[in-house]
Amino acid sequence: MQTTSNVTELAAISKRMRREVIEMITAAKSGHPGGSLSAVEVVVTLFFDVMRHDPANPKWKDRDHFILSKGHCCPILYAVMAECGYCPKDQLNTLRKLGSMYQGHPDVRFLPSLEASTGSLGEGLSIGIGMALAARLDKSPSRTFVMLGDGEIQEGQIWEAAMFGGFHRLDNLVAIVDSNLIQLDGFVRDILDESPLADKWSSFGWHTIEIEGHDIGAIQKAFAEAAAMKNQPTVIIAHTVKGKGVSFMENNPKFHGTAPTVEEEARALAELA
Amino acid sequence: MPAKTKFELKTGLATREAFGKALAELGRVNPNVVVLDADLSKSTYTAEFGHAFPERFFECGIAEADMVAIGSGLAMAGKIPFASSFSVFLLNKGFEQLRMTAAYPHVNLKIVGTHSGISIGEDGPSQMSIEDLSLACSLPGFTVISPADEIATKALVTRAAEVFGPIFIRTGRLKVPVVYAADQRFEIGKAIQLIDGSDVTLIATGLMVAESIRAAETLETEGVSSRVIDMHTIKPLDRDAIFRAAKETGAIVVSEEHLADGGLGVRVAQVVAEVHPAVMEFVGINNTYAESATPDQLLDKYGLRAVNVAAAARRAIARKR
Numbered sequence: 001m002q003t004t005s006n007v008t009e010l011a012a013i014s015k016r017m018r019r020e021v022i023e024m025i026t027a028a029k030s031g032h033p034g035g036s037l038s039a040v041e042v043v044v045t046l047f048f049d050v051m052r053h054d055p056a057n058p059k060w061k062d063r064d065h066f067i068l069s070k071g072h073c074c075p076i077l078y079a080v081m082a083e084c085g086y087c088p089k090d091q092l093n094t095l096r097k098l099g100s101m102y103q104g105h106p107d108v109r110f111l112p113s114l115e116a117s118t119g120s121l122g123e124g125l126s127i128g129i130g131m132a133l134a135a136r137l138d139k140s141p142s143r144t145f146v147m148l149g150d151g152e153i154q155e156g157q158i159w160e161a162a163m164f165g166g167f168h169r170l171d172n173l174v175a176i177v178d179s180n181l182i183q184l185d186g187f188v189r190d191i192l193d194e195s196p197l198a199d200k201w202s203s204f205g206w207h208t209i210e211i212e213g214h215d216i217g218a219i220q221k222a223f224a225e226a227a228a229m230k231n232q233p234t235v236i237i238a239h240t241v242k243g244k245g246v247s248f249m250e251n252n253p254k255f256h257g258t259a260p261t262v263e264e265e266a267r268a269l270a271e272l273a
Numbered sequence: 274m275p276a277k278t279k280f281e282l283k284t285g286l287a288t289r290e291a292f293g294k295a296l297a298e299l300g301r302v303n304p305n306v307v308v309l310d311a312d313l314s315k316s317t318y319t320a321e322f323g324h325a326f327p328e329r330f331f332e333c334g335i336a337e338a339d340m341v342a343i344g345s346g347l348a349m350a351g352k353i354p355f356a357s358s359f360s361v362f363l364l365n366k367g368f369e370q371l372r373m374t375a376a377y378p379h380v381n382l383k384i385v386g387t388h389s390g391i392s393i394g395e396d397g398p399s400q401m402s403i404e405d406l407s408l409a410c411s412l413p414g415f416t417v418i419s420p421a422d423e424i425a426t427k428a429l430v431t432r433a434a435e436v437f438g439p440i441f442i443r444t445g446r447l448k449v450p451v452v453y454a455a456d457q458r459f460e461i462g463k464a465i466q467l468i469d470g471s472d473v474t475l476i477a478t479g480l481m482v483a484e485s486i487r488a489a490e491t492l493e494t495e496g497v498s499s500r501v502i503d504m505h506t507i508k509p510l511d512r513d514a515i516f517r518a519a520k521e522t523g524a525i526v527v528s529e530e531h532l533a534d535g536g537l538g539v540r541v542a543q544v545v546a547e548v549h550p551a552v553m554e555f556v557g558i559n560n561t562y563a564e565s566a567t568p569d570q571l572l573d574k575y576g577l578r579a580v581n582v583a584a585a586a587r588r589a590i591a592r593k594r
Contacts, residue, residue, distance in 0.1 A: 061351070108378045116349065117378040120369060126339045127374055130346015130354075133331060137307070137352070157370070160339035 001084045005049050007216045013083065014044045014216070018245045019272050020079035020092060026265040028096040031104070034255040035149060036076040038180035038213070038240035043068075045219045046145055047080045055085040058113035062140045065115045065131050069124020070149035070178065071105040072257070078102050078111075086113045122155025124148065125175060129165055132173040132233075143172045143227070151183030154192050159204070165233045166205020173233040174226045175206070178213065180242035182253050201235045213238025246271055282450035282483055289387035289444040291423035293318020295430040296355060296385075300326045306434060307347055309333055309356040311340045316446075317357040317387045341367035341384070345374035348381040353434055360386025360402035360443055368408055375439040376412035383433050385442045389419075390530030391563040391571045392447040392480060398562040402443075407535030409441040410508045416461060417508040419443040419529075419537075421482035424453035425505055432461055443479065445530075447568050450483040452503070464511035470500035473586045474518035474525045478504045478537050480577075481528035481556070487579035492586055499586060507537050515544045519551035524589035526554045528582050530572075533557030552592045554585035 004010060017040050025031035043066075047053070051064040068077045075095065082089040087101060094100035101111045105119030116127050128146040135142040148158065165173055179197070181188050188194060198208045207229045211218040219238070226234035242256070243249030246268040249260075260268055286294075299306045300322050307329045314320040314332065323330035333340035337358055344356040356363070363386045364371070375382040389402045409417045416438060420426040426444060433440045452467065459465070467482070468489050475485040482503045489499035500522055502514055518525055525545060527538035538555040545551055558575055572578055 065350075116346075117373065120373045123342050123370060123373055126342030126370070127346035127349065129339075130343040130348070131350045132346075133307075133343070134347050134350030134352050137328065157336075157338045157342070160334075160336035161343075164333060164336070164339060164343070 001055050003048055005220065010044055010048060010216045013048060014040045015272055017044055017076060017079045017083065019269055021075045022246070022260060022265055022268045022272070024075045024079065024092050024095045025259045026262060027093040028259060030096060030259050031075060032072040032257050033249060033260065034182065034242040034252070035070060035073040035178065035180060037244045037246065037249065038242045039073055039076050039147060039178045040244065041214045041216050042147065042176055042178065042219055042238055043076050043080050045216055045223070047084055049220060050223045051145065058086060062142050064142055065128065065144040067116045067118065067124040067128050067144070067146045068106055069118055069146050070121065070152050071118030074106045077106065081113065087111060121149070121152040122157040125158055125161035125165070128173055129161055129170060132170045135172055136170070143174065145174045145176065147176045147178060150177055150179040150181065150188050150194065153177060153194065162201065162204040162206065169231040170233045171229050171231055174223070175233070175235040177235060177237045178240055179237050180240045182242040182251070182256060184256050186253050198237055201237070205232065207232045207234040208237065209234060210237045210239065213240035214244055282452065282486065284448050285451035286423040287446055287448045288420055288423065288426040289446060290318050291426035292385055292387070292430055292442070292444050293321045295427040297321040297325055299431060299434050300329065303353065303434060305351070305353045307331065307352045307354045309340050309344050309354060311335055311337045311358045311362065313358050316359070317385070319357045337362045337366040338370050341370035342374045344382050344384070345370070345380045353381060353383065355383045355385055357385045357387065359388040359400060360405040361388070361400055364402065364405040364408045372412060376415055379414045380439055381437050383440045383442070385430070385444060387444045388446045389443045390445055390479065391558065391575060392445055392530060392568040394568040394571060395565050397565040401563055403532045403558050403562070404535070405443060406507055406529070406531050406537060410540065412439070414439060415508060416440040416506065417443070418461065418506050419478040420505050421479060421503050422449055422451045422453055424451060424455060424457055425459060425503070428457070428459040429461065429505060432459060436461060445480060447480065449480045452483055452486060459505065462506045462509045462511060464514040465503045465505065466500060466514070467503055468499065468501040470498040471522055472498045472524070473590055474500040474502060474522045475528065475582060475586060476502045476504050476518065476525060476537070476541055477528040478507060479530050481530055481582070484577065484579045485528055485582050488582035488586060491579060491583045497586065497590065504537060504541070507540065510540055510544055512544050512548060515541055516548045519545050519549035524552045524586070524593050526556060526582060526585045526589055528556035528577070530577055531557055533559055552589045554589045556581050556585050
């Protein structure tokens with residue numbers, strides 16, 4: 001696959017991925033557009049620039065791992081994996097349909113090149129720790145990236161895992177919190193406020209970086225900083241906009257888990273032209 | 274009446290201790306085996322592995338949910354992890370993680386619960402696991418094993434590391450009688466007939482195997498010929514052994530140190546109903562939590578003794594006609 005560090009190219013891929021996400025979810029008539037769109041730049045930068053992986057050899061032992069712990073946002077992961085060549089692009093519109101490899105939440109039984117089945121929130125960071133421990137034991141250069149939602153981290157298991165990762169100094173582990181400030185029932189600050197979020201992670205022993213999560217240059221810089229960290233895991237708190245790129249979805253809790261209508265799809269694609 | 278093998282039941286190791294020894298031995302022969310524990314390694318006996326192979330031993334602290342999912346992550350990365358805690362914490366606190374990270378993606382994670390059943394004694398019901406077989410068996414693709422003694426434990430723990438897939442092994446705190454010769458062979462999913470008989474079959478698992486052997490000896494003095502089967506694998510069940518027991522003896526008693534609802538008994542009954550309906554009786558814990566007392570007092574009070582198995586066998590035989 002073609003990789004790139006060019007910000008303009010990564011931005012162009014990101015825009016294409018946004019279109020794929022809108023088309024997939026509209027065709028499925030259900031799904032989670034908001035958190036898929038907020039995660040686009042981070043996932044694109046990881047797969048096209050940062051991670052060591054090979055779609056022709058998906059089980060390469062020393063590959064880097066990506067776990068989408070906020071599994072409901074799988075449309076962006078499927079779109080990016082298809083763009084990389086892991087799975088067919090022409091079937092993306094079978095999302096959520098009987099027999100599709102593109103299940104409603106990531107399912108390794110249907111898409112074996114996924115690193116983990118997710119969808120019940122709060123578990124991906126622990127799985128990532130297991131992978132990071134195995135890499136450390138095997139003296140493998142493999143690194144593990146886990147994307148968490150800011151709603152998701154209300155789950156207690158995240159903090160069990162955060163405590164473990166910090167205590168065991170897993171510097172081959174990177175967590176990304178997609179901090180789009182919205183969860184299903186509304187705004188995170190109204191439901192169960194997490195502030196001061198960076199301080200919480202720091203106090204659990206994590207190197208903490210805060211970035212504007214749609215700024216590809218900032219994302220690249222943050223991952224480079226994480227790669228250079230020794231004896232400490234890194235968390236990147238990516239301040240993002242839920243529904244980013246589609247004006248009527250941005251910061252709108254309705255589009256956490258509602259598919260666009262065909263009319264809305266047309267408007268969204270026009271904005272993403 | 275054919276003469277039966279007389280069993281001299283000598284007390285051996287607790288199955289948790291046999292597990293610890295087997296695990297340390299596995300560590301020596303297989304560098305891929307890793308172990309996780311949640312602050313109970315002195316009680317689960319994983320400490321022996323931890324001392325021998327500190328780099329492959331992960332103390333997770335009192336965080337069972339995290340431990341189970343970390344174990345799954347290690348398995349996804351090619352390791353053979355054994356995650357251990359008391360059964361009650363492993364299955365109850367870790368259940369969601371067992372479902373999502375081990376069963377659903379069918380991962381090569383082994384979990385070993387100790388302190389199963391009520392025979393832990395004085396610590397009481399908060400520590401007593403009486404639902405674990407039911408919970409573990411409800412997970413698609415899981416294999417569920419409940420060894421009767423130290424010989425069975427060692428063999429089945431070793432076998433579990435050799436086969437791919439998620440496995441739960443249930444062990445206990447109490448020292449239990451040795452029912453097997455050292456060279457006994459075990460195969461996951463294949464029940465072992467310890468005594469042959471024609472009037473009734475006593476199917477048991479865990480420490481109820483020894484109680485069922487004793488019950489068979491009592492019944493023999495009454496002229497009743499009992500078959501005794503150790504159902505060490507609860508899932509997948511040995512359907513053939515159950516079919517033959519139903520067909521050839523017409524009466525089955527299932528005994529387990531577990532809630533009678535949802536454990537081995539109901540699973541055997543399902544097979545009996547499907548393959549060859551027969552009279553059945555069940556010896557287990559009946560819709561209650563136990564209490565603090567000595568293990569012996571508890572096994573007496575909650576009806577998990579040879580005398581209870583024998584009484585159930587008499588009831589079953591009486592109902593045959």
